[in-house]
Amino acid sequence: MPKRKEKKISESTIHRLSIYYRLLSALEKEGAATVSSRELAKKEKLTPAQVRKDLSFFGSFGTRGLGYPVKELREKIAKILGLNRAWNVAVVGIGNIGSALVSYKEFQRQGFFIRAIFDNDLRKIGSGHKGVAVSDVKNLREELKANAVDLAIISVPASAAQALVDEVVAAGVRAILNFAPISLKVPDNVSLRNENMSMELEQLSYFLVNGNG
Amino acid sequence: MPKRKEKKISESTIHRLSIYYRLLSALEKEGAATVSSRELAKKEKLTPAQVRKDLSFFGSFGTRGLGYPVKELREKIAKILGLNRAWNVAVVGIGNIGSALVSYKEFQRQGFFIRAIFDNDLRKIGSGHKGVAVSDVKNLREELKANAVDLAIISVPASAAQALVDEVVAAGVRAILNFAPISLKVPDNVSLRNENMSMELEQLSYFLVNGNG
DNA sequence: GAATGTGAAGGTTTTCACAGCA
DNA sequence: TGCTGTGAAAACCTTCACATTC
Numbered sequence: 001m002p003k004r005k006e007k008k009i010s011e012s013t014i015h016r017l018s019i020y021y022r023l024l025s026a027l028e029k030e031g032a033a034t035v036s037s038r039e040l041a042k043k044e045k046l047t048p049a050q051v052r053k054d055l056s057f058f059g060s061f062g063t064r065g066l067g068y069p070v071k072e073l074r075e076k077i078a079k080i081l082g083l084n085r086a087w088n089v090a091v092v093g094i095g096n097i098g099s100a101l102v103s104y105k106e107f108q109r110q111g112f113f114i115r116a117i118f119d120n121d122l123r124k125i126g127s128g129h130k131g132v133a134v135s136d137v138k139n140l141r142e143e144l145k146a147n148a149v150d151l152a153i154i155s156v157p158a159s160a161a162q163a164l165v166d167e168v169v170a171a172g173v174r175a176i177l178n179f180a181p182i183s184l185k186v187p188d189n190v191s192l193r194n195e196n197m198s199m200e201l202e203q204l205s206y207f208l209v210n211g212n213g
Numbered sequence: 214m215p216k217r218k219e220k221k222i223s224e225s226t227i228h229r230l231s232i233y234y235r236l237l238s239a240l241e242k243e244g245a246a247t248v249s250s251r252e253l254a255k256k257e258k259l260t261p262a263q264v265r266k267d268l269s270f271f272g273s274f275g276t277r278g279l280g281y282p283v284k285e286l287r288e289k290i291a292k293i294l295g296l297n298r299a300w301n302v303a304v305v306g307i308g309n310i311g312s313a314l315v316s317y318k319e320f321q322r323q324g325f326f327i328r329a330i331f332d333n334d335l336r337k338i339g340s341g342h343k344g345v346a347v348s349d350v351k352n353l354r355e356e357l358k359a360n361a362v363d364l365a366i367i368s369v370p371a372s373a374a375q376a377l378v379d380e381v382v383a384a385g386v387r388a389i390l391n392f393a394p395i396s397l398k399v400p401d402n403v404s405l406r407n408e409n410m411s412m413e414l415e416q417l418s419y420f421l422v423n424g425n426g
Numbered sequence: 427g428a429a430t431g432t433g434a435a436g437g438t439t440t441t442c443a444c445a446g447c448a
Numbered sequence: 449t450g451c452t453g454t455g456a457a458a459a460c461c462t463t464c465a466c467a468t469t470c
Contacts, residue, residue, distance in 0.1 A: 010461070014419050018412045022394065036429060044396050049463055056431055064430045064469040081415050082422035100313035106394055106411045151417055175417035181235065181319055183257050191420040193413050198319045199231045200406050202294050204364055204388035206227050207404040209295035212387070223439065249451065262441055269453055277447045277452045
């Protein structure tokens, strides 16, 4: 069996893959057959070399002299990112942010389907959000398993987040998107991303004070 | 006049400053007087050297053998990030996400005050959200100026985003947080950050498919 | 001719390791 | 002794430049 070449792909490359995916989806809709690294780069203020290098980590998708085939490249990237399948998502905490996420149509469009919603507020439990019933957070573990949830979104207050994440991890979920403004501890085999909107504003605040550049 | 030493501070450092700020706020509430780089690092899975290096770009805030004074360091970072003052924020587009942001208490807590809300939906215009009236997006430019808005949050569909951002920039706003899943063009003197929640899930999807690490 | 794919160069960020100070 | 502050080294990421292919 040939040994797989174990190249470490950087987070920035994965992030840009996501960007290319969005650009290619748009190009495909417009009917473009091919696109060059230069064209892709210009749309996002990247360099052509960066685009080519990013793609080259995963294979040789282009044709010299011509560029990349839009449809095929989009499909290849979809496969790399795992977007060629549906993912089951749970939203833990259906407050302001949780509600907004449940209604966010972009998720479905990219193959992320919200299968379960949890809260600890008795007034919310049992009610429906976009066709999904709100479950008692006490049943978190069983229901995550019952719904084969792949990915959990944590949108509860900071004080409640770690305990719930521990439950989520215990249920076997291996990817977590955290909106609580706190640093969560997860085992090494679990992926965690933090979305802290105050911190985004703070970055902007820094540039307002210190100049942008 | 002494020439200011022009050191370029990396985005990662600014991002971590925001993290330190949060940790220090918590430590201050707990009554801690000092904290070492090792303690700060451990809470966020960073290295002590990283913490010290980050802080050293802005001055020598610590005491050898002792660590950093919690209260003073928090105040210093607040000043660096521009959090020692209030910022006027506008929310452009009061759909699911816009509504959630207006209700997000963390913003106020960090000194970001929502002073204006805009939409193009006549049913929404005139209604109030958390004490702020929704204005017609047609009046964007005047109202941004009238409210001395420093920072705009774009939470409209992708198709409407660029035109509105052009207006926002024309009104003199120099910092934009964009939730629309599209790449926006702004002049060099305007700071732009993108918050694309689908892309966050796509990063997680990649790690689910390819393994985490 | 046009554009990819990729080693090598260049640049940036992180980590090391230790002098220096409380 | 304990911990900071910081040059130097190492690791990492981006850009260059060109051989290669269509």
